[in-house]
Amino acid sequence: MDNQSTPTSTGPVIGIILAERIFAGLIVDHQLQGELHTYPPGAAPMDPDDDHALVELPTDSLIHALCDLVVSLAQGHEKDLAAVGIALPGMIRGGVVEEAPNLPQLKGAKIGELITAGLIKNGIAAPVTVLNDADAVAAGLASSHGKLDRLIRVWTLGTGIGYGRYPFAEGVWEGGHSVVSLDDKERYCGCGGVGHLEGIMGHRAMRLRFLDLEPEEVFAIANTRNGERSADPRCNDFKKLWHKSLAAVTASSIHMDGPGKFFLTGFNVRFVDMNLLHDCLHGMVKMSPLQSYSIEIVAEDQTTRVIGAAVAAEQVSRR
Numbered sequence: 001m002d003n004q005s006t007p008t009s010t011g012p013v014i015g016i017i018l019a020e021r022i023f024a025g026l027i028v029d030h031q032l033q034g035e036l037h038t039y040p041p042g043a044a045p046m047d048p049d050d051d052h053a054l055v056e057l058p059t060d061s062l063i064h065a066l067c068d069l070v071v072s073l074a075q076g077h078e079k080d081l082a083a084v085g086i087a088l089p090g091m092i093r094g095g096v097v098e099e100a101p102n103l104p105q106l107k108g109a110k111i112g113e114l115i116t117a118g119l120i121k122n123g124i125a126a127p128v129t130v131l132n133d134a135d136a137v138a139a140g141l142a143s144s145h146g147k148l149d150r151l152i153r154v155w156t157l158g159t160g161i162g163y164g165r166y167p168f169a170e171g172v173w174e175g176g177h178s179v180v181s182l183d184d185k186e187r188y189c190g191c192g193g194v195g196h197l198e199g200i201m202g203h204r205a206m207r208l209r210f211l212d213l214e215p216e217e218v219f220a221i222a223n224t225r226n227g228e229r230s231a232d233p234r235c236n237d238f239k240k241l242w243h244k245s246l247a248a249v250t251a252s253s254i255h256m257d258g259p260g261k262f263f264l265t266g267f268n269v270r271f272v273d274m275n276l277l278h279d280c281l282h283g284m285v286k287m288s289p290l291q292s293y294s295i296e297i298v299a300e301d302q303t304t305r306v307i308g309a310a311v312a313a314e315q316v317s318r319r
């Protein structure tokens, strides 16, 4: 288990997150200074699904927008800016976007190098770290929950399933694509892989599995009580499968990386039945030194992610 000392303050850091749009903030002592800046500027549409601003944007324009945000946020701090952290949904290695299903134009882009070069032209020499957005969630939650000295793991339950880890470590960490089923019929994952966690728990995958029911309806039917048997046994079976899958990846992570804190976040934490999840995990983790794990549902927002991108970048810049 990691046991690093709690980071102490340095110069200001800029955290950026690419989601439906870009959110950026100046972070001092792990706190946001002023407002989040956004690109495109202005209010986001009510439904994030209607927000395609970034998908249409060519990589060059995106890099320009990112540099402009850093330059405007760094005003007055050009010389003492300690780091810049950029988090985006995708597989990132060494500052290169290797895979980004939601921002396909970025595949292969050397974001780290391009931003660094753009900033140098503007007199900013701060090191740039590019990371996966779930790692930014983990770092942001570690910071807001006072756990910067611990290993923190996060499952983000949304359209897809993200796995985040703090402290930030270079690696692939595509935990959402962990294999949790050996059933050949389990092929709902967006990546095309068989038996993947996201193919069972992801919102998109659930809609593909139940073409006649929305995920909300599936869980509502499965949760029907008063002794009456569910009208649709598929829903009960699926609720069990969903929780067993989450327990399975968590148990695997415990067996590989040790016990500790797991956070659950994302819009589908509303489907989590903690008792059922703990029952499943109890059957899967039997070695007593590994049983000191804990699981907590937490809320997070773009500010948490922006702070997390900054915290992770600050940590990397000190190595």
Ligand SMILES: [Zn+2]
Residues within 6 Å of the ligand: 176, 177, 189, 190, 191, 192, 193, 196, 198, 199
């Ligand atoms: Zn997959």
